Amino acid sequence: MDIHDLKTRILAGERRALARAITLVESGRADHREQALLLLESLKGHGREALRVGMSGTPGVGKSTFIETFGLMLTGQGLKVAVLAVDPSSARSGGSILGDKTRMERLSRDRNAFIRPSPSQTQLGGVARRTREATDLCEAAGFDVVLIETVGVGQSETMVAEMSDLFLLLLAPAGGDELQGVKRGIMEMADILLVNKADGDLKATALRTCADYAGALRLLRKRPQDPEGFPKAMTVSALEDTGLAKAWDEMQSLEKWRRETGHFAARRAEQARFWFEAEVRERLLARLSREPVRGAMAALARQVEAGDLTPTAAAEELLRDHLQMD
Amino acid sequence: MDIHDLKTRILAGERRALARAITLVESGRADHREQALLLLESLKGHGREALRVGMSGTPGVGKSTFIETFGLMLTGQGLKVAVLAVDPSSARSGGSILGDKTRMERLSRDRNAFIRPSPSQTQLGGVARRTREATDLCEAAGFDVVLIETVGVGQSETMVAEMSDLFLLLLAPAGGDELQGVKRGIMEMADILLVNKADGDLKATALRTCADYAGALRLLRKRPQDPEGFPKAMTVSALEDTGLAKAWDEMQSLEKWRRETGHFAARRAEQARFWFEAEVRERLLARLSREPVRGAMAALARQVEAGDLTPTAAAEELLRDHLQMD
Numbered sequence: 001m002d003i004h005d006l007k008t009r010i011l012a013g014e015r016r017a018l019a020r021a022i023t024l025v026e027s028g029r030a031d032h033r034e035q036a037l038l039l040l041e042s043l044k045g046h047g048r049e050a051l052r053v054g055m056s057g058t059p060g061v062g063k064s065t066f067i068e069t070f071g072l073m074l075t076g077q078g079l080k081v082a083v084l085a086v087d088p089s090s091a092r093s094g095g096s097i098l099g100d101k102t103r104m105e106r107l108s109r110d111r112n113a114f115i116r117p118s119p120s121q122t123q124l125g126g127v128a129r130r131t132r133e134a135t136d137l138c139e140a141a142g143f144d145v146v147l148i149e150t151v152g153v154g155q156s157e158t159m160v161a162e163m164s165d166l167f168l169l170l171l172a173p174a175g176g177d178e179l180q181g182v183k184r185g186i187m188e189m190a191d192i193l194l195v196n197k198a199d200g201d202l203k204a205t206a207l208r209t210c211a212d213y214a215g216a217l218r219l220l221r222k223r224p225q226d227p228e229g230f231p232k233a234m235t236v237s238a239l240e241d242t243g244l245a246k247a248w249d250e251m252q253s254l255e256k257w258r259r260e261t262g263h264f265a266a267r268r269a270e271q272a273r274f275w276f277e278a279e280v281r282e283r284l285l286a287r288l289s290r291e292p293v294r295g296a297m298a299a300l301a302r303q304v305e306a307g308d309l310t311p312t313a314a315a316e317e318l319l320r321d322h323l324q325m326d
Numbered sequence: 327m328d329i330h331d332l333k334t335r336i337l338a339g340e341r342r343a344l345a346r347a348i349t350l351v352e353s354g355r356a357d358h359r360e361q362a363l364l365l366l367e368s369l370k371g372h373g374r375e376a377l378r379v380g381m382s383g384t385p386g387v388g389k390s391t392f393i394e395t396f397g398l399m400l401t402g403q404g405l406k407v408a409v410l411a412v413d414p415s416s417a418r419s420g421g422s423i424l425g426d427k428t429r430m431e432r433l434s435r436d437r438n439a440f441i442r443p444s445p446s447q448t449q450l451g452g453v454a455r456r457t458r459e460a461t462d463l464c465e466a467a468g469f470d471v472v473l474i475e476t477v478g479v480g481q482s483e484t485m486v487a488e489m490s491d492l493f494l495l496l497l498a499p500a501g502g503d504e505l506q507g508v509k510r511g512i513m514e515m516a517d518i519l520l521v522n523k524a525d526g527d528l529k530a531t532a533l534r535t536c537a538d539y540a541g542a543l544r545l546l547r548k549r550p551q552d553p554e555g556f557p558k559a560m561t562v563s564a565l566e567d568t569g570l571a572k573a574w575d576e577m578q579s580l581e582k583w584r585r586e587t588g589h590f591a592a593r594r595a596e597q598a599r600f601w602f603e604a605e606v607r608e609r610l611l612a613r614l615s616r617e618p619v620r621g622a623m624a625a626l627a628r629q630v631e632a633g634d635l636t637p638t639a640a641a642e643e644l645l646r647d648h649l650q651m652d
Contacts, residue, residue, distance in 0.1 A: 037638060037639060037642070040636055040638070040639075041636065041639060044633075044636070129638065132637070133638070136636070269630075269631035269632070269633075270631070272630045272631055272633070272636075272637050273627045273630055273631050273637075275637035276626065276627055276630045276637035276640045276641055277623075277627070278637075279637055279638060279641035280614065280623065280641045280644055280645065281611060281614070283641060283645055284610055284611065284613070284614070284645070284649065285607060285610065285611070287610070288606065288607070288610070297603075297606065300602065301599045301602055301603070304595075304598045304599055304602045305595035305596070305598055305599050306595070307370075307595070307598070310366055310367065310370070310462070310598075311458070311598050311599075311601035311602035311604075311605055312363060312366070312455065312459070312601075312605060313363060313366075313367060314602045315602055315605035315606045315609060316363070318606055319606065319609055319610070323610065324650055
């Protein structure tokens, strides 16, 4: 593959080149990996920066409809929008069952939009690296907004928040009891809570739910990266396209404030460090899954299970004899 | 230190030798560590096996009173009882504020009991290894029961459950709503739930709470290591010493069943493997905190923060140049 040619075409905004580059960074093959690193390094310094918007919400909350309506609104303003998905269930099953493009039919046909389903990977760590690299590629390709979407389960939300400039939490209208179902940790990550489905019969409930969340947000500790009034809760209807323009206004004013105060750049630097350290840890531990260490570890584990060696002595032996450690 | 002499005295059941050996395994000094490993290896094959009873309960539930009453009951039957504590807050503060011996005054004066406070350590991993090793030492010293106590917070419960043959969860009488406060994961680890303070004004509440927990336990998935009727919920009063003999009967019948069906030995083997693998991972990652890797990592992190290197390229460089990895 001609990496220089691919680079030129990505910088020219060619969608097929972008898609091909993302396939390259998603590949597990060693030669692809090498090419991907070359490409990513060669693309540094292009000076383009997208707004990275992380987004989470449990299934049924209307995420696809929101992304479709929101994405079309942005492309309607002349902005280029990329949508990347991080789906832990697809990571488990090895591929999403319903393609993301089917879920967002109109947006996927928009020439200023680019939708990429979740990479199929067995490890969340692998998905994280691939999504981060795909985001870098979208930035290089000149996208203005990169939406990184995930479902509201487990660690994938933390992961997406760690690669986003802003984090949105999409919520459904609900009774007071259900409000407690949103984990405190997730609330604390969010910059804007959007109570969706504020339409028809659910409108009143949505407004009440929004007020409840606003109350809950006021109880959280103030974060240095938030201007007055943030994090905030708002109602939207993705179906009727109401509230989305206002939500975008809020996102932009938050972005502006964070840029002016230096929080935007500081957060990106901090995130880069976070991912560097996470990748070092992950790859160091990956040594344990590769031969000959894996085999030696299994043999020692059998001795430990049989009671012939203490766990500590076995660990010492593995580290000393197979991992070049004292 | 004469390790052979220490070994002989531990096997003879000398309490001071045991205390000294535990101090040795708790030490962070490299020469102490080496001696501790020699001692532990030399003590293998003594053929003694204690029943390891893990125990958790939030502060205020009456854990100290329970251990005191329960421990005295066991020593009254001629059994030797060791009590080890795992206290994450003492791990943070570098030592428990109130000594464990003060909390259990009568038991601490009993010559068939041995009480050891939580080791002061900053890392839970370090506390885990030291507590496991202290348990091994107590077994070698001929103790019949080793109670490993922890407070009901965070990961320390999982840790204690992973080094116990039986796991007790001590609970307070409570209203129906508070029942939900016990995390499902903790419930699933427990073999016996003990609702304490079933005395005086709280007796009726305790009985109701116990019935609620029994109902909750029936909803859990059946585990292969449980005979009919387990896990179970019971009421006790540590203050009035009621229900404890029955609880001990249940523990013994559970132990007997698990021994006969092979679950007891299988679980110990599985735990040994778990700790072996955990220790390998922990010590592998510890390389990152030691010079010269630590310094190299900090320097690369600064380049990553400045945007001069991608997280992936920096991780590659660290692993290749400083951790002898391809």
